[in-house]
Amino acid sequence: MKLTIFEKKVLNLVKKIPRGKLTTYKLLAKAVGQSKAARAVGNALNKNPRLIKISCHRVIRSDGRLGGYRLGWKRKMLLLKREGIEFEKNKVKNFKKYIQN
């Protein structure tokens, strides 16, 4: 499985997110120099070859909603709760305070 440059960039940033912190597809896009490629970022994570090793569950939507996850958003939510993150109505409560800058 070979990864494209774009995918590598994204995955490398994602794996650095510390436990209990979050980031968004949009921020990642900006971080790799393509502020409008949030959607493409999501696709990159979807292809994530090491779903187990890379914590792609810490990436959410810019509006605080969870966004997708290969194994289902419920699973994603569980993992986040396990890291001490709280929810309300399918949205992360005060998500801005968890964002990793």
Added chain:
DNA sequence: CTATTGACGACAT
């Protein structure tokens, strides 16, 4: 080269 496909985002209704 063109068309399609989404783990998206901003805005309108």
Added chain:
DNA sequence: CATGTCGCCAATA
């Protein structure tokens, strides 16, 4: 708050 629309983009067929 819930949907729908439209624009964006990298990857793929």
